[in-house]
Amino acid sequence: MSTFEANFPTEEYDRRINRTRRTMADRGFDMIVVTDPSNMSWLSGYDGWSFYVHQAILLKLEGEPIWWGRAMDAVGAGRTVFMAYDRIVGYDDTYVQNPDKHPMETLARLIDAEGGGTARIGVETDNYYYTAAAHATLLKHLPEATLIDSTGLVNWERAEKSHRELEYMRRAARIVERMHETILEKAEPGMRKNDLVAEISHAGIAGADGHWGDYPAIVPITPSGLDATAPHLTWDDQPLRRGESTFFEIAGAHRRYQCPQSRTLFFGQPPQHYRDAEMAVLEATEAGLAQARPGNRCEDVANAFNATLNRLGFEKDSRCGYAIGISYPPDWGERTMSFRRGDMSELRPGMTFHFMPALWLDDGGLEITEPILITETGVECLCRTPRMLFVKD
């Protein structure tokens, strides 16, 4: 047993695995190869920054899952997964980043030894951690097996959060609130941007309410001025300036659960079109939230938001939200549901989303966003951060 406290009781992993197996059976899979680190962790408890080498959880229709990865990381698996040591299999280090051979050769042998040589095997074909070469290697070394796309299969099982998962999400919510408070306390015109990001990161890792901060799956995105017309620039050392806005797209994290929330800070008197944009976003946000309830569809939230936004003279041509939960870099979303037209996914109690009505204007960005939980009757905003354009004079 690790000094790392287990994040969930074994019964919770059992429930997750049983749910996943029902879907596997429905879809005709004999086994799945789970390479998404978030899915690996959700199914087994595995936690470690080892996803830069090939690794997976192998889940069959019965028996405990098998952790497979680099031999040196088998030790970390032994200290974090709920399974017994005999369910941990390592490959030797000569397979690491060696063009002459591929780690997936060893996974193919393991699958074969586990009776999967002629099986129907799910593989996450559009995950970062399942490369084209990984797939080609499995295909070559399992010539009698059938590899079928299972991208998103486990991700979808993760959508409705358990009581304890929500507890971790709420702790992460306290942390991101504290990070935004830190911005308001520390940011001043003339301050180097990186010095402010240092304070934000410090606050995020120190945590809040006695709960420690884990690393967010995306680093702080904090562009100012014209750079804030783009959504994903990070930071440099340019000073914060009067008459300019900066948005802060950040997340609190606890035990890998991610609670993202964005706010925008303006130094001085915001021009009228910022105020107009703020008003429009806040009113459209209320309209979207009013549709966020069990039984409604993801697109209902987006349509209500967009109709209000358009009526008030603004447009947003990208999705305005996505599912969130446990995550590893490079994405804190669950990559299942999106708030956009045509997404007919049904909202159910226990689902969590980042409602993300960001506007990127011609001269800057405005992000005022809310992590939300679908409740039995409607919606709950996980954070109490004031919903407004922050202004410091």
Place this chain on the structure above:
Amino acid sequence: MSTFEANFPTEEYDRRINRTRRTMADRGFDMIVVTDPSNMSWLSGYDGWSFYVHQAILLKLEGEPIWWGRAMDAVGAGRTVFMAYDRIVGYDDTYVQNPDKHPMETLARLIDAEGGGTARIGVETDNYYYTAAAHATLLKHLPEATLIDSTGLVNWERAEKSHRELEYMRRAARIVERMHETILEKAEPGMRKNDLVAEISHAGIAGADGHWGDYPAIVPITPSGLDATAPHLTWDDQPLRRGESTFFEIAGAHRRYQCPQSRTLFFGQPPQHYRDAEMAVLEATEAGLAQARPGNRCEDVANAFNATLNRLGFEKDSRCGYAIGISYPPDWGERTMSFRRGDMSELRPGMTFHFMPALWLDDGGLEITEPILITETGVECLCRTPRMLFVKD
């Protein structure tokens, strides 16, 4: 032009592209699809945390490279790449994380429009950001083209650093020195681990010598006690303890250039076998460094290191180093050369490595590592951090 200062003059990008094109021509490629964010940045200057969606640089044998990605990120491309706006192509947001269609359909159309419909096209088949589904989509929509593995092609061109790249590596070296100083200053028995990591991250982003800190491509890896028998566990809130060691595998970063360095801290009197391990690693490190010079092979460093280590009664069965430079998560290595038996890559002036002689013992870990530069005549350690087991009483 961005308020983000350009990291390199356009002439440097020209030189990089010319070098890459010579290799492309030698290997018979008409164009390459570059999906590794580090390669994208090295060829074009592109910088942003947008690699969680599909994106690429398309490089032909002539003309400026083309940046291709999500439409909202085209704005960030416009603010960071050296190319003109007409070399930036965005796909609409409905392609994002939508199982009904794939962004690579739009890249296939772009390649076709660029005359690549029957071309020989290099694709980075074993990169995180080139998934099995991405490859299948390109294959399907470019039925007359030939897709050939080009994993590592650009990475290898990055191996020998320019004067300005070395300047950024040295700034990152100052930053990681400062991070280790911070550990020595702040760490105390009883301190929560996450509170120490908050200080480390603060120091890393604040930077050193007036140069700002960028985000490292791997978060701090800081396990204590038995958790330090595993190489890649991150942190939690367990207190630092007397009689226990903690290793700190961390990197300073500046403008995406990464300078990793590890040290180990023991509270109290280290047991004799720690002292023995320290002596062995230090002597084996000297033996390895003595082989790190132009004309020698990567394996020469590993063989000298391992022979000395074994003579002193210790074993290490994993590689003891790898190339470093510009990088994005999830890996700060260049994924080309490794210090291990059989790696016959020739060391050349300007190459940079993380010489990484970590030992994971039965009751803890010992990491005392050095980022190094191959010079005209031998080797230079980029950091001045004292090379020893740190002990605090």
